[in-house]
Amino acid sequence: MEIFKSTKIYNFMGSRLPFLGLSSILFIASIVLLVTKGLNFGIDFAGGTIVQVKYEQKAPISDIREVLKKKPAYSNAIISKFGSDEEVVIRLSGSSSDLSTDISDKITKVLAPTGKFEIRRVDIVGPKVGGELREKGIMALTLSILVILVYVSFRFEWRFAIASILALIHDITIAMGAISLFSVEVNLDILAALLTLLGYSLNDTIIVFDRIREGIQTSKETLIEKIVNESVTKTLSRTTLTSLTTFFVVVTLFAFGGEIIHGFAFTLVVGIIVGTYSSIFIAASFLVQLKFSITSFRAKEAEKVKRQKEKERMRAMYEKGTV
Known part of the structure; x- marks a missing residue:
């Protein structure tokens, strides 16, 4: 076509x-x-923790921010929608032992006042990794x-x-x-x-x-x-x-x-x-x-062809026993 x-x-x-x-x-x-x-840089390269949360109703992003700010370990959290109005992603920089130990249970307790939800994913990457x-x-x-x-x-x-x-x-x-x-x-x-x-x-x-x-x-x-x-x-x-x-x-x-x-x-x-x-x-x-340079390139290609033909000629002579 x-x-x-x-x-x-x-x-x-x-x-x-x-x-x-x-x-x-x-x-x-x-x-x-x-x-x-x-x-x-995401957590793959910068290190940190990602928590994906799905609510039964529209996610109350402002309420989530408020309850997380009250906890020093989560005060740096970044909250954003994830595909639909019901889902959010919570990004936490760093992955200290405080964040990485039972983070799912801790987030569940912290977010309990914001409504009914389920934690669908937790990813943790250390800064060194x-x-x-x-x-x-x-x-x-x-x-x-x-x-x-x-x-x-x-x-x-x-x-x-x-x-x-x-x-x-x-x-x-x-x-x-x-x-x-x-x-x-x-x-x-x-x-x-x-x-x-x-x-x-x-x-x-x-x-x-x-x-x-x-x-x-x-x-x-x-x-x-x-x-x-x-x-x-x-x-x-x-x-x-x-x-x-x-x-x-x-x-x-x-x-x-x-x-x-x-x-x-x-x-x-x-x-x-x-x-x-x-x-x-x-x-x-x-x-x-x-x-x-086209001229130089053609000269090099011609030389390659010449050398190849010479190799083929010598091989043919060798096989016939004339060399």
């Missing part, structure tokens, strides 16, 4: 500077947000990017690798900027979403780069901009259809999946939009900006 006619070549590289400018603004704004506002999870999460992202750099360098030319890594950093940073802007709680689900975006964005970028490499090898064109325009145009329908299909699924998850996966779905929604935009307008633009 073709959304865009493959016979028409779109001049993506002719508009690369405005798109790079837009990406620079978004990237810098995301960095500023991450530095000034930071991320809203949260810190370790945060460090390992950062390490996972860093190692993923390094492995991708090695993989793309092995499969393509080094400028392709640098361009793909710059595009991935661009995508992840803007997604994290959106997470910071909307104060999405960062937990293990968000980390999983960011790692998913790395793979998703890389897949789109590799498909575009593979078509560019194919165009360089088969075309007589010497201008990298024209080959990039042809290659991106050929993959445009595929990229659009894949992204739209994934986007609709993730939006459905965000709308109907419930409060638990809102952060995960939100991160994927932002990431898919940014990743699709990046694979069409940004990744190949980085390649052009890095002064990729």
